Amino acid sequence: MSSATDRLSTATGRIDQSLQPLADVYNRLFGDYFGEMNGLQFVLIFGTAAALLTAPFWGNFGLVRAMTVAAIWAIFAMSWDIQSGYTGYISFGHSVLSGAAGYTTAMLIHNVNPELSMMITIPVSIFAALVVGLLVALPSLRLTGPYFSLITFVAVLIFYRLIPSFSQYTGGETGIQSVEVFTYAPVARYYYMVVPMLLIAVVLTLIARSNIGLILMSIRENEAAVNAAGINATKFKIFSFALSSIPMGIGGVLLVHFSGGVDPTTFIVVDRSIEMIAIAVLGGMSSILGPLGGAFFLIVLRDYILTDIANLGSSIRWTVFWALVLLVLVFARDGVFRKLWHGLDRIGGDRR
């Protein structure tokens, strides 16, 4: 077996070597901020970015539509990751954050003024996600252990029950469907989603690779050591939730202008929170880019490959989705994309 990988790495090592000069330019300029990579890893990252940015030119309608949805879920999964994946305080309630943003946009249009400009509704909605995030985080993150997870879970249940109670404002079960979409043109619509997603990916990666990421990860591994280092772990836990709430708000706004409205099933139900976790876990928790990969993998599979190509019904598609997540949990707990990344590290040539 090892001789097979050896032979593989002689071949890939050569490819890696030829790409190393390019990777080195990158490493010199950005390595300190994003981490260094070898030639193969360089191709994976920039090849993926190029593929994402050119998708409408090589993909068909169904694929591009699935990738549009995937971009939004990638934002959710990365946002969940910078908080739950890094600190180990697992949130089961992140859909309240995107839901807060989506509902704020829709309710402003429905209840206040249908003519309200996006210049107003978008920042207000993102701010609403941040406020809700702090409302959840401030009391709960002072606690250690499972209480935090339970509180986030209960937050979703409360939000979900509040919607029908105020149905004249929230639209109840059917929601509010009068929100303007960004555009109906599928190509333009794709870029409306994928460009913010890439920017969020860059910013969150930068943060994750900085001292902030190191502290958040240390909280997960040993919170007492963080305090003993003179660092206020509680402050950083709350900060990570704020850091997560803002891109969650952005994702919520994108989703409401993608679907043209809100309803509890699309935005709030706890299933949505669990899907965010599943995507992040499948891609590889605490890596930011892993969850991004996880979103495109799972959603393109579910909404394009199993739908358009395999023509399967909804229940089967979801069964496959969850079965895959289960397989990863059992056999590749570090996540598919983390495995791929370290695999490239091994089969690449020696660095320097």
Added chain:
Amino acid sequence: MSLLEVDGLTKKFGGLVAVDDFSFDVEEGEIVGLIGPNGSGKSTVFNCIMGLYDVTDGSITFNGDDITDDATHEVVNKGLSRVSQESNPIQEMPVAGNIKLFTLPNSIRSFYGGASEEEIYEYAARIDIEDKLHEMPSELPHADVRRLEIAKSLATEPELMLLDEPFAGMNQAEIAELADQIEGFREEGMTMIVVDHNMGGLMELVDRIVVLNNGDFLAEGTPEEIAENERVQEAYLAGEGL
């Protein structure tokens, strides 16, 4: 004014009085030994000083500052640091990363602060693990894991360092080397409290010994005085001996 003043410290766990009206002072530049049989409350005293436990009664003053109710990170930032009895390095990070964490500022805006590679090397060199910087904690022998704990503590630049059984599990050569290094820290201006079960390792090292027994203050004096103190000998008679 003493550097550290512990006054009437009491700590109860439910019905159990772990530390009972215990007082002692530490002067700047001193190395004080804190000894006592198993379960006498030594670690509890450290945990109270470090803000890990809420104290039941009494006060703790550091540099004239009341730190009784401070959180751990506040106590550390005021210049106190503790080497725990149990080592708990972060297994996912190499030695250098473990030390670096202890140099990071407590600020959510500080993306790239903290010690440089040279500074981390210096902290490690003060305790002789500078050639282990890239190893993972799980690869280190016991004595080096303990040294890493001390390096982390040094990295917070403490004025007063609390060492909880630093010699435990070390062999004679390692104990002698560590005692020399601790002496070296004192020469650099650091004050220290060293906890141990018995006086063996402390005899040469400390200026003064404070003895705890069942959470109570028992005696205080030079190592020679303590070695001859009859009440101390009695307290130890039941246990492992001085």
